[in-house]
Amino acid sequence: MSLSSILSIARSALAMQQRSVDVTSHNIANASTEGYRRQRLELSAEEPLRTPQGTIGRGVSADGIQRARDTFLDASFRQESSLLGRFDTTRQLLGGVESIFDESGDSGLGAGLDALLGAFGDLANDPSSASARALVVQTAQALAGQFHASADRLAAIGSDVLQRMQGAVADVNAYGAQIADLNRQITAAAKGVSAPDLEDRRDLLIDKLSQLIDVQVVEHPNHGVAVVAGGALLVDGAQHEELEVRNLAAGGYGLGVKTTGAPIRLSSGSLKGLSDLSSSALPAIQRQLDQFASAVATEVNAIHRTGTTTSGAGGGDFFDPAGMTAASLAVAAPIRQSVANLATGTSGAPGDGSVALRLAQLRTTPVSSTGGSTLGDFYGGIVTSVGALTQAAEQGATSQDAMVANVQSQRSSATEVSIDEEMVSLIKGQQAFQAASKIVNAADEMMQSILDMV
Numbered sequence: 001m002s003l004s005s006i007l008s009i010a011r012s013a014l015a016m017q018q019r020s021v022d023v024t025s026h027n028i029a030n031a032s033t034e035g036y037r038r039q040r041l042e043l044s045a046e047e048p049l050r051t052p053q054g055t056i057g058r059g060v061s062a063d064g065i066q067r068a069r070d071t072f073l074d075a076s077f078r079q080e081s082s083l084l085g086r087f088d089t090t091r092q093l094l095g096g097v098e099s100i101f102d103e104s105g106d107s108g109l110g111a112g113l114d115a116l117l118g119a120f121g122d123l124a125n126d127p128s129s130a131s132a133r134a135l136v137v138q139t140a141q142a143l144a145g146q147f148h149a150s151a152d153r154l155a156a157i158g159s160d161v162l163q164r165m166q167g168a169v170a171d172v173n174a175y176g177a178q179i180a181d182l183n184r185q186i187t188a189a190a191k192g193v194s195a196p197d198l199e200d201r202r203d204l205l206i207d208k209l210s211q212l213i214d215v216q217v218v219e220h221p222n223h224g225v226a227v228v229a230g231g232a233l234l235v236d237g238a239q240h241e242e243l244e245v246r247n248l249a250a251g252g253y254g255l256g257v258k259t260t261g262a263p264i265r266l267s268s269g270s271l272k273g274l275s276d277l278s279s280s281a282l283p284a285i286q287r288q289l290d291q292f293a294s295a296v297a298t299e300v301n302a303i304h305r306t307g308t309t310t311s312g313a314g315g316g317d318f319f320d321p322a323g324m325t326a327a328s329l330a331v332a333a334p335i336r337q338s339v340a341n342l343a344t345g346t347s348g349a350p351g352d353g354s355v356a357l358r359l360a361q362l363r364t365t366p367v368s369s370t371g372g373s374t375l376g377d378f379y380g381g382i383v384t385s386v387g388a389l390t391q392a393a394e395q396g397a398t399s400q401d402a403m404v405a406n407v408q409s410q411r412s413s414a415t416e417v418s419i420d421e422e423m424v425s426l427i428k429g430q431q432a433f434q435a436a437s438k439i440v441n442a443a444d445e446m447m448q449s450i451l452d453m454v
Contacts, residue, residue, distance in 0.1 A: 003450075005049075005058070006443045012059030013436035016043055021429040023065060024422050031417040035204030038068040038417045039196050067196040073411040074203065075217070078210035080403045082268040085211040087396035089164075089273035090281075093157060094390040097285060100153050101383045109150060110379050112143040113296065114363065121360035123344055124353035128310075133339035136356075137331060140318070144329045147293050151327035154289065158282050165245050165253055165274045168212050172229070172271075175209045176240040183224040184238040194223060213255075213269040230264035232257050252279025281389060286326075288382045293326040295369040295378060299362055307343025307355035315343030315355065 023041045030036040042063040048055035103110045119139045123132040182202040186195045206227060209215055218226040220237065227235040234241055242258040254275055255264035266272040297319035307315035320330045334341040345352025362375055370378035 003443050003447050005056070006446075007440065009057070009059035010436050010439040010443065012046065012061065013439070014433060016041070016060045016062055017429050017433040017436060019062060021426060021433065024425045024429060027417045028419065028422050028426075031419055031422075035200050035207070036417065037196070037200055037203075037415040039065050040068070042066050064194060065196055066194060067199065068415040069203075070411060070414045071219075073407060073414060077404070077407045077411055078207060078215055078217075079268075080400060080407050081207065082210045082214045084397065084400035084404050085270040086268045086273040087393055087400050089270040090277060091390070091393040091397045093161065093273075093277055094281070094386070094393050096157050096160075097154065097282070098386050098390045100150050101386055103383065107146070109143070109146050109292070110376065110383070112139070112146045113375060113379065115139045116143050117360050117363045120356045123342075124356035124360055127344035127353040127356060128350040130339065133342050133344075136342060137335060137339055140331045141336075143296075144319075144331060147289075147326040147329045150289060151286070151325070154282065154286055155327075158278065161274050161278045161282065162245070162253060165255075165271060165278070168271050168274065169243050169245055169255065172209060172212050172234075173242045175205050175212075176227070176229075176234050176242070179205050179209070179225070179227060179235045180238050180240040183235070187222045187224045187237070199223070211270060213264075213271050214267045230255065230266050232262055232264055248279055250279065251283055254279070285382070285386060288385070290325040291370075292375075292379055292382060293329045294324040295367065296375060297321070297324055297329060298369045299367045299375065300359060303355060303358050303362075304343055307346055308348040309341055309343050310348055310350060311340065312348045313341075316341070318342075 020041045020043070023039050027038055042065070043060050044063050046058040046061050048057050102108055105111070116136070116139045119132070119136045123129070123136050126132050179202055182198055182205070186198045186202070189195050189198070202225070206215060206217060206225075209227070209229070213229045215234075216228040218228070220226065224237045225235070226233060226237070229243075232241065232243075234243075241260075243255050243264060244258045245253050246256045248254045252275065255266065255271060256262060257264065266275055301317045301319055301321065304315045304318040309315065316334060317332045318335055320328075320332045322328070323330045344356040345354045364374060366372050366374055373381070
């Protein structure tokens with residue numbers, strides 16, 4: 001081997017160890033950068049020189065910079081993260097729904113119904129009392145107001161669901177555009193090798209996208225990726241599709257591809273939770289609330305119509321029959337205009353409180369409009385069903401949070417920067433660089449000795 005060969009080997013060693021230290025420095029600098037994955041300079045021996053005496057090494061070369069990653073853990077993290085997004089979103093919004101049916105104080109619908117039936121009981125004890133009659137009307141109007149407030153809060157949550165869906169879809173479209181742009185940059189810059197920093201940014205965007213909608217990632221040989229979301233091709237190389245919120249035929253909201261109109265089949269992610277709430281959970285709760293309001297109005301009206309006022313007129317409807325939903329329930333106009341139009345008994349006599357007593361007994365009387373349960377039990381069933389939905393979402397979110405943390409821990413240990421490891425790598429690179437420098441010095445001295453001989 002000639003002295004020039006020795007210098008060439010030393011030069012390659014110096015250059016490669018310097019690049020290795022550069023990569024190590026880059027790792028240390030990005031130890032806290034979100035989405036950054038540890039990088040390593042891949043080195044290999046140069047193609048050896050073949051001589052009659054055998055092959056002779058020619059130094060070292062770089063095969064490129066590779067980032068630490070585990071595609072299985074990436075896919076697992078995105079799957080679990082997508083499920084967490086669904087349960088967490090459902091939990092947050094159902095928590096607001098549950099507060100509508102909070103019976104811990106005196107402002108709940110159950111307490112309002114008890115107050116009305118209690119007022120009828122007081123009226124049955126003193127049918128001629130003007131204050132007892134006024135109290136019945138006041139508590140009935142208060143109950144109607146509670147129904148209105150509950151319906152308004154449910155409607156507000158429904159509007160919030162739509163706004164959240166629109167915001168999430170805007171985020172999905174923005175992520176899709178950014179991923180497509182990064183695909184373009186990666187394939188243009190890579191030239192057959194990886195572009196680790198750009199790929200890290202792309203993977204981070206896909207991770208965020210998976211929280212909103214279920215995704216599958218297909219890698220291309222040119223280092224670009226295709227992203228399938230909800231069964232539709234969202235990104236393919238530098239091209240991307242945009243999604244839009246659309247009304248479902250059966251009610252609620254779903255998603256579709258803006259250009260083709262193809263529907264998106266949601267299976268997880270925040271958008272799945274929002275879509276299910278808008279098309280299933282919230283309408284079901286609204287129907288139950290309306291059924292409860294209708295049952296209260298129907299049963300009270302049926303009994304009140306059997307009575308007679310003190311003037312001898314028929315009792316008529318207590319609640320306006322035109323308003324049989326939670327949003328429209330109202331005390332009938334004649335009752336609001338004069339408490340004298342209240343029918344307390346069947347004979348019209350001032351002391352007859354039989355009708356008021358029957359109304360008070362609705363607290364414990366099974367009725368047909370609720371399927372044979374009492375009004376209180378029917379409302380209790382609504383509260384229980386909402387609580388069960390919230391609890392299921394809470395348990396799902398708690399379980400998924402643990403799953404995501406577990407997968408993230410595994411992925412972090414496999415891909416994130418360890419300062420201790422980088423310091424060891426830095427020392428190795430530094431010592432190797434110093435050793436290569438000594439080779440240069442030794443070759444230089446050898447060459448000088450030859451020149452001195454001449």
